Amino acid sequence: MNIIRTVRSVAFSSIPNRTLSTTRSLSTPSAQYTAFEVNDKTGIATLTLNRPPVNSLNLELLTEMRNCLKDAETNKCKGLIITSSSNSVFTAGLDLLEMYQPQDERVKSFWTALQSMWMELYGSKIPTAAAINGHAPAGGCLIATACEYRVMLPNFTIGLNETLIGIVAPKWFVSAFLNVVPRRVAEQAITQGKLFTTAEAHHVGLVDDVVNTKEEAIAKCEQFIASFKNVNPYARALTKQQFRIKELQELEQQREKDLQIFLGLIMQPSVQKAMGIYLEGLKKKSKKQ
Numbered sequence: 001m002n003i004i005r006t007v008r009s010v011a012f013s014s015i016p017n018r019t020l021s022t023t024r025s026l027s028t029p030s031a032q033y034t035a036f037e038v039n040d041k042t043g044i045a046t047l048t049l050n051r052p053p054v055n056s057l058n059l060e061l062l063t064e065m066r067n068c069l070k071d072a073e074t075n076k077c078k079g080l081i082i083t084s085s086s087n088s089v090f091t092a093g094l095d096l097l098e099m100y101q102p103q104d105e106r107v108k109s110f111w112t113a114l115q116s117m118w119m120e121l122y123g124s125k126i127p128t129a130a131a132i133n134g135h136a137p138a139g140g141c142l143i144a145t146a147c148e149y150r151v152m153l154p155n156f157t158i159g160l161n162e163t164l165i166g167i168v169a170p171k172w173f174v175s176a177f178l179n180v181v182p183r184r185v186a187e188q189a190i191t192q193g194k195l196f197t198t199a200e201a202h203h204v205g206l207v208d209d210v211v212n213t214k215e216e217a218i219a220k221c222e223q224f225i226a227s228f229k230n231v232n233p234y235a236r237a238l239t240k241q242q243f244r245i246k247e248l249q250e251l252e253q254q255r256e257k258d259l260q261i262f263l264g265l266i267m268q269p270s271v272q273k274a275m276g277i278y279l280e281g282l283k284k285k286s287k288k289q
């Protein structure tokens with residue numbers, strides 16, 4: 001597969017209009033798990049998650065994502081689309097191997113990188129959209145709900161399934177979910193660890209649209225971003241901020257406490273045991289396929 005490397009530090013305004021090739025991707029040697037392209041004509045950036053087999057979010061992928069998000073904003077892109085290079089998985093959520101029998105310093109960096117990536121995405125000044133072209137459990141759902149718009153392909157699943165693994169979705173995972181579905185639906189689903197099918201997710205409003213192909217999904221995201229073309233970007237950003245500032249400030253002020261709560265929970269022997277069993281189940285299933 002062709003891996004497109006991350007574009008860094010390229011002012012969108014400095015990219016000339018070209019008729020033949022309409023996307024630009026510059027490479028940086030450190031981008032391993034993401035492709036980041038800016039469409040010369042539309043100014044829309046696409047961040048493609050590319051960590052086979054399931055785009056599980058490890059420290060390095062989270063760090064790359066955050067860098068791409070910062071670049072998109074710094075370079076004044078018109079909007080940002082997140083999608084996956086896989087045909088069946090948007091992202092399998094957090095890499096369980098980062099949390100199972102972890103090394104002390106690494107697991108702290110991992111959680112801190114997740115907090116930073118989420119704050120960057122949730123608080124992004126530019127319009128953000130998720131083209132969900134595969135399963136999006138837990139951390140996958142977190143990324144989708146941090147965006148302003150979601151479109152999903154049929155017959156996949158999305159939701160916060162943490163309780164099924166014996167862990168707890170932190171408050172900021174839940175608050176973003178609550179932005180898009182009614183409280184009653186959210187409470188029931190998250191306590192059950194429910195993974196919604198695409199059709200169910202659409203029915204409850206967890207995703208805005210359903211389309212059949214990745215290309216259509218990207219086109220829908222582009223339409224959503226283009227819907228702001230007559231809106232002043234500064235006014236838009238400040239208005240968005242009013243909706244999101246509370247969750248952002250809450251996490252910013254409590255980052256260390258949030259980290260300690262996370263460590264306290266995942267380091268419990270019963271949680272480690274449950275995670276080990278869950279991982280074993282995934283591996284057995286994967287071998288059978």
Ligand SMILES: CCCCCCCC/C=C\C/C=C/C(=O)SCCNC(=O)CCNC(=O)[C@H](O)C(C)(C)COP(=O)(O)OP(=O)(O)OC[C@H]1O[C@@H](n2cnc3c(N)ncnc32)[C@H](O)[C@@H]1OP(=O)(O)O
Nearest residue numbers: 056092093094095096135137138139168262265282283286
């Ligand atoms: C009071 C407040 C307290 C707050 C405390 C906070 C604590 C909260 C902590 C964490 C929050 C957690 C968030 C998460 O995101 S946890 C991850 C949840 N993800 C999942 O449950 C998804 C698991 N995966 C799947 O269901 C499937 O893999 C799939 C549907 C995504 C894709 O299926 P398929 O294409 O059939 O792939 P395989 O299942 O065969 O998997 C291939 C390969 O990948 C491994 N794998 C899958 N998912 C993960 C993962 N999330 N992490 C690591 N590895 C994963 C799988 O084991 C296979 O490996 P292989 O056998 O070695 O090939």
